[in-house]
Every structure is written in structure tokens, then in C-alpha cells.
Amino acid sequence: MAVVRTKPIVMFLSLLASLIFMPQALAQGTVFAVVVNANNSVTNLSLLDLRKLFSGSKHSWPGGSPVKLIVRAPGCQERLALLRLLGMSEGEYRQYWTGQVVRGEADAEPLVVPSFGMAKEAVAAFPGGITLVEVTSIQPGMKVIRIDGHLPSDPRYPLH
């Protein structure tokens, strides 16, 4: 009776699993900062408030100025982080925003920008601008706010 050697099979399966799940694991490991306009007085948001902002349920900042959502195009890491934050797939996200506009809950869908540079410029240009950026891309002049009291450098920071 031939003895089945399981070690090579286990190694092969491990290699396969790592190839499949590595991109997701890398994406999960990326930290995302919430950046707002430099003149925005807000310094801290709860994760719940952040969800409300990016889902269009909360339309104005405490001062009354309207929120301007700036999101990256589909396929970007920031976009995936946004979908994780809202618990939606790309299709659900699009359908959700179509509904928000048709209901009159929002006058337009979030501004979609294809690059980090444009996101940075848009946040600087719109007084109520808010966006997600990879923490490694942060530059001087960008205002990063705390989430649940934590900065992106904090291990307890929730946006990974």
C-alpha cells in the first residue's frame, strides 16, 4: 500500500493560499488617514460619525458648512477602505448613491478623483472637503483628524 506523503501537498496549498490572500492581507495592513480642509475646526470624529459622513447621512459640519465628499476611483486602496468602512460592495455603493440623489438626500454623488494629488487639491479647495488617503502619502499642510480619539500612528486606530 502506497504511503501518501502529505507534506508537499500542504506546502503547495500554503503557497496557493498565500498567493490568493496576500493582496487582501497587504490591503488590510495599510493605514488610512482621514483628511479634511485645513480650515475645518473638527479635530476628532467617531467611527460612527465617519460612516454617517461617507454614507451621506450627515450633510453638514458642526459649524454648518456643507460636507463635500471626495473619494478615489474604483480599484484604489482608498476606495477599498471606504467600501470596508461602509460595509458595501462596489455595486451596492453605486446603487446606494443613486438612491440618495434620487431621494433628494444628496444633491450629487461624491466627487470621484483619480489620483492622490487631485484628492489633496480638492480637500484644500472645498471648505467642507473630506477624504481618505493612505497614511504614507500625507504631506505638510494636510489636516489629519483623529478617529475615536486615535491618530493613524496609534495601534488602536480603526481605519486599516
Add this chain to the structure above:
Amino acid sequence: MRSRIKNCVLQLFVAPLVIAGLAAAQAPGPGAQENVELLTQQVKELQQQGQEMQDRIRQLEANQKSALSPVAIPTPAPTATTSVVPPETEPPRESPPPAAPSPELHILRGIQWRGFAEADYKVLDQRVPETGTYGFVPGSAGNFYTGDFDLFLTSRLTPKTSVLAEIDFQEGDAQSFKVDLRRLLLKYDFNDHFKFSFGRYQTNIGYYNWAFRSASWLQTTADRPLVMEFASDGGILPTQAVGISLTGSIPSGDLGLNYVAEYGSGDTIRPDINGDALLNDENNGNQINIALFVRPDHVPGLQIGASIYHDQISDLVFPAASSQTESAPESPSARWNQTIVNGHVVYVSRGIEFLNEGFLIRHALIGTSETFNTPAFYSQLSDKFGPIRPFIRFQYVNAAARNVIYDDVGLRYGPSFGARYDLNDYFAFKAQLDNTIRRGLPDLNDLHLQLAVTF
């Protein structure tokens, strides 16, 4: 033999990795060394040229600014929060921070358009049209029709004011089309707690009207529940009015309490849904609708709410073929108090859609003790499996046999089954089977196929 095959498989996966590793570890030969030096020299030259070009651009920009604007453009001051950048991040680039122009320039003026359309085929097991006309030809059991073609426009005028309009082209008899301005709202959003709008609105009686408006593409099912059908299509609720609407959130912590207050004038004209080709002109007075609903923070997707609506209406009936002015009396003699109470529990999250709404519609003839109560409800459950969303719905409407307001409605109830298939982000195909049990009439069965699109 078995072990040899295993070895071959292992070699097949391991060999490319080994070869790649060896290739990476190889040192360049003498010929390659010259190429590397040449490339290094070229890179240095390109870097030098790039630096010169950047200096030149900065100089030109500085000259242009000083020539065009004597006033210094403010730059956003770096905030203390930028110190959160971890030490391993890339060094800050030396490009100047973007200038901050006037907020007025940030408003994207113009009109944003969105369209919704549908193409339908519906076949009944009877030859009498039901629920509005929708292009049905009496005597034919199955018909194609285009339903609603909806153009939706929004335009932001100032940071807090905007205009919203919805124009609907609806198929009528003999493939004629009528235009309906379903919504025209001049909106002022002061903050999340106070939003004011003025114009023609769709009443916020219940959840369905708010959630789906006139867009078939947004709906899971091919049609609306009978109680939520638009009045112009035979629905029994007053769905349109002209007036003012206030909405907003009420500070309530995790409860997520919201309010809606509407006051306006409606003039509902609804066709009989039993195919007798009569129209009912309700000549509504001024209506008031108050709604409260909660969206608890700890259960995302859950909404529980209630509303109460009051109006005074008439019940004038005239043939659909003639114009209203020819047939209807000029002043109605009988007026009815109409009160509509709604309660809803809705859960829409994680692919699940569970809609439950109940209504009690009360009509009381003014000056008498004559009253009619019409209960109605629907319950709809669906779940998403990839692009397919199967659904089941049960609906119920019970108008008393003596009810002169809803004499065409009677008792109707029954289930609907079907599925929605999202072909892509724009097209959705729906197939739906309905079984309706009717008082005093044979059961009605139908198949409804729909291709809905947004653009």
C-alpha cells in the same frame, strides 16, 4: 509511479522560483557593467534637466502671480496634526501648497441629469386591464409597454440652496404619453436638523415613497405594492402635493430620530383599477403630514417609523374618455375627512431587504357619522446572491364593499414571487409572478417581465 508524479509537480512549482532567485542573484558581466554606467549617466542628465525645468516653471509662476494679482494668495497653514506622519513616510515634497480660491468658485454649477427607464411585458389571465392603464388594450391579455421614463435633475445654486426636479413621461392609452412634473423642489439645507423645501413633492406617507420615488430601477420588484402605487396609476394614497416640506434629524443620541412635516395642496385624480374606465377626482384640500422615524446607530439598516396624514376630499367620478370640465360638477356637495396612519419597520443591510408597512385609511363623511376604514399592508423580503436577488412579497388591501371612495378596490390580497438580475451597474432584469385574490371576482394571475435601466 505516484511518487514520481508528485516530484514532477513539486519541481514544476519550485523550479521557476529557484530560477528567478538565481537570476536575481547573478552579478552583471563586464559588458553589462558598461551599460549600467551609461544608463546611470543618462539618469543623472535627465535629473539635471528635470531640476532646471522645475526651477524655470517656479520662476514663470512667480512672475505670472506678481503680474496678475498684487494681493498675496493665502496658503493653508500647516496644522499640528500633520505631525502624525510616521517617521517611515516619504519626505515631504517641496512643491508649494495649493492656493485656496474663493469658496464661490468651488460650487459646480450646472445641471446634473440622471435618467430611469423601463420596458415591460405583462400578461394576465384575463382580458381586462388592472392597476391603471399602462398601454393596455382591452381585450388583449398580454401587452408590452414602457411604463415610466423618468428624468431627474439637480442643481446646486449656493452651498445651502439647490433645485431638484423630476419629469416623468408615462405611457397612456393608444401609446400616447403624458408629461408629469412629479417633483420640483427649491431646497434650503440650513443644517442636518433643518432642511426646508418648497414646491411639488411626493408625500412621505410611509417608507416606499421615500425610498424608491419614481425609479423602477431602484426597486427590487417589477411593480410597486398596490397601496404604494402612484395615484395616477390607480394607487389609493395621495402621493403628490404642492407646498412646503421640513425634514431633519432630532438630537437623540444613538436613537437617530428624524422628522418630516409637510403642508400642501393636492388634487388627486386616480383611475379606477378594475378596468371600468372611470376617473375619481378627489379635489383635495390642504393636506398635512407628520412623520417620525428612527435609525438606531447600533443596528445599521434598521428604520422604524410612523406617520399621520390628514386632508379633506371629495369623490367625483367621471368617464376617463371625456374631459373633467365636461363631466364633473363645479362644486362638490359632499366632503370627507381623510386620515391616513402608517407604521413601518424596515431593514436594509448586508444584502437583505425586509420591508414591512401597514396603513389604516379612514374616511368620515363630514356632518354625518358615516365612516369607512380601509386597512392595508405589504411585506417584502429579498436577499442578494451575487447579481441575483430573489424576492417574495405579500400585500393586502381591504376596502369595505360599501366604501364609495374605494368602490373599485374592494378586497385584494395575495403573494408575488420573482427575482431581479443585475446585468451590470445600469441594467436590471426582473421577472415577477403575482397572484391576487379578489372579493366577488375571479383570482387574478399575471407574469410581469421588466428591463429597468438607469443612465
